Amino acid sequence: MALKHTILAFLSRQPLSGYDVAKEFALGFGSCFWKASQQQVYAELTKLEQQGSVTYEAISQLGRLDKKIYSITTQGYQELTDWLTKPCEPTAIREDLGVMGLAGHLVPSEVVIREIERRRQLHVEMVQQVKKLDEHFAQHINSLELKDLYMHLIIRRGIRYQEDWVAWCNEALQAIKQAVK
Amino acid sequence: MALKHTILAFLSRQPLSGYDVAKEFALGFGSCFWKASQQQVYAELTKLEQQGSVTYEAISQLGRLDKKIYSITTQGYQELTDWLTKPCEPTAIREDLGVMGLAGHLVPSEVVIREIERRRQLHVEMVQQVKKLDEHFAQHINSLELKDLYMHLIIRRGIRYQEDWVAWCNEALQAIKQAVK
DNA sequence: TTTTTGTACTCAAATATTTGAATACAAAAA
DNA sequence: TTTTTGTATTCAAATATTTGAGTACAAAAA
Known part of the structure; x- marks a missing residue:
């Protein structure tokens, strides 16, 4: 903890x-x-x-x-x-949206699509927010001392996470729209 | 919840x-x-x-x-x-490794590198595990009914998450090794 | 000038999660 | 044949997180 x-x-x-x-x-x-x-x-x-x-x-x-x-x-x-x-373990994943994988078919596909579109928007905004934390480092990216590099890398982790969510939302929306067409 | x-x-x-x-x-x-x-x-x-x-x-x-x-x-x-x-919110991120961004410079860089290498290995294994869940779907990927498509997409989310971690570990290890050289 | 936002801390209750121990039998492996 | 693994459930305690309410003043905005 x-x-x-x-x-x-x-x-x-x-x-x-x-x-x-x-x-x-x-x-x-x-x-x-x-x-x-x-x-x-x-x-x-x-x-x-x-x-x-x-x-x-x-x-x-x-x-x-x-x-x-x-x-x-x-x-x-x-x-x-x-x-x-000491070595640390990855935090357990807990993601409400996963329930859709078990029971999404019990609600109209519009509900699923709406939800993923909402998520997409949310993560787009998060990307912007996290990138702000990186602004200070992004400029002299090739001359960071270790202290700053570590912080930059953790911020990068945050940016990647949010961007990956956006990419997945795009992929998922395309696949679902294709399937219900 | x-x-x-x-x-x-x-x-x-x-x-x-x-x-x-x-x-x-x-x-x-x-x-x-x-x-x-x-x-x-x-x-x-x-x-x-x-x-x-x-x-x-x-x-x-x-x-x-x-x-x-x-x-x-x-x-x-x-x-x-x-x-x-009902709309659901993304789960809060909680990641032990993030502390390195604040205080990684207080321990030798070998410790940070060792930890990220460990993480990399862990996520490589996770990719394999999650991909197994997808095996059944991966074959007839273009003819999934909605019920299976939803499950496939959530598994895809899991795969992407683990793969993105691996990619970040690679990026981070390269940057740190470059910086301490 | 009134309202909102920001600073700054405390208490209490409810809910969720983790950790550890215990019971009991069947089947498979050593 | 003994040990390990798998099936199947329960109880208790500790720790972590969430939710909601309350106090009090300063500064900025409406």
């Missing part, structure tokens, strides 16, 4: 508030490989702090709860590099 | 025991789009039976627990087609 280690990895780059970590998951680099809600992030940070993997500096704000700036500890850093060194 | 509807979809094709449904997830068509453990399947079938979406016929076996053959009910069938008719 990589929630812990993704958070540690963010904090290994710079101290962040829970709010900022959550934002990285929702809109930043995190969005291309791990989904986590704000509540999950806050809960995990509290746990990580209790376990000694991170510490925080409380910044008091008049009239409301303290803002907490979290940093990774030596222990947390060790946990992160240990984890990175 | 498609566990319920994937099970209903299996049962819409033929009555099955919990054991057989679990096998479909582990080794059969289910394996290319949804992961579920045997315990999950049994628990879900019990719940589905209580809610009236499925029924079972108990087959007594001397000396051990009854074998239960589950069938979908009219209500379950309705729930399935209703669900298929």
Whole structure:
């Protein structure tokens, strides 16, 4: 389970508030490989702090709860590099649309086509979004230091994934339209 | 959450025991789009039976627990087609390897390379496995009825996914080896 | 100036998934 | 003949994720 280690990895780059970590998951680099809600992030940070993997500096704000700036500890850093060194397994695939393969014929083909067209549109938009994360790297692509290259490659993974979905949607739509013609 | 509807979809094709449904997830068509453990399947079938979406016929076996053959009910069938008719969202991406994009530079590049090579091998094997599911369809590919075409297309999605991973691994390995040279 | 958006954090409950153990017999392999 | 593999199901605990509500203020937009 990589929630812990993704958070540690963010904090290994710079101290962040829970709010900022959550934002990285929702809109930043995190969005291309791990989904986590704000509540999950806050809960995990509290746990990580209790376990000694991170510490925080409380910044008091008049009239409301303290803002907490979290940093990774030596222990947390060790946990992160240990984890990175161990082999990791691919995440299990879970895709609602797959049910169509078992029971798509129980609904009109228009429903299936509409659904795949919707998906296509969604992934087209995702390609654009993920490509934005890559903009900074795409320019000096041949002179990236390793740190940036790794990030670029993970973004590339995200772009490929979304593009492959679009390509499959095209293939599937063509085949279905051909078959129902 | 498609566990319920994937099970209903299996049962819409033929009555099955919990054991057989679990096998479909582990080794059969289910394996290319949804992961579920045997315990999950049994628990879900019990719940589905209580809610009236499925029924079972108990087959007594001397000396051990009854074998239960589950069938979908009219209500379950309705729930399935209703669900298929509603738009579904793509599953959130969760990929351990993504952490390398944030913190891969904290471990030796050999570790990153070794990990991607391992992944490559894994996905090469997955391509072979998923292609086996397609064998039956791949032959008379141009004369599939809709029911088979849908299943074929979902398998194609699985093949593409695994092949795209292999391609990315190749791309990434080349770029990293180039950079550390 | 009112409303919306953004910053920043907390609590609780429900649902889903993973992990581990247990029972029991048949058939096939060593 | 003993061991392993396959069939078939159940229970319990731990962990992870989702969903929904609530507090509070600042800044920007309408």
